Amino acid sequence: MVSGLKCPYCGFEGELPKIKQWKMRWYTVEMLECPKCHGRVNHYYGTTPTGKKSDFYFRIGRRKK
Numbered sequence: 001m002v003s004g005l006k007c008p009y010c011g012f013e014g015e016l017p018k019i020k021q022w023k024m025r026w027y028t029v030e031m032l033e034c035p036k037c038h039g040r041v042n043h044y045y046g047t048t049p050t051g052k053k054s055d056f057y058f059r060i061g062r063r064k065k
C-alpha cells in the first residue's frame with residue numbers, strides 16, 4: 001500500500017495504485033499510476049549491500065494513447 005504520495009504530474013493526493021512490481025538488484029521497484037491523469041512513477045526502495053536505506057521516486061511519464 002502506498003499512501004500520501006502526491007502525483008508529480010497533476011497534483012493528485014492520495015493512494016496511487018500499484019500496477020506492477022519487480023526486483024532490481026537490491027531494490028524493489030513498484031510502478032504506480034495516478035488514477036486521475038495516468039502519469040506513472042516508479043518507486044524504488046530497498047537496502048544496499050552497504051546497509052544504506054534507499055527510497056526514491058522516479059518519474060517515467062504519462063501513458064500515451
Ligand SMILES: [Zn+2]
Nearest residue numbers: 007010034037
Ligand atoms: Zn496525476
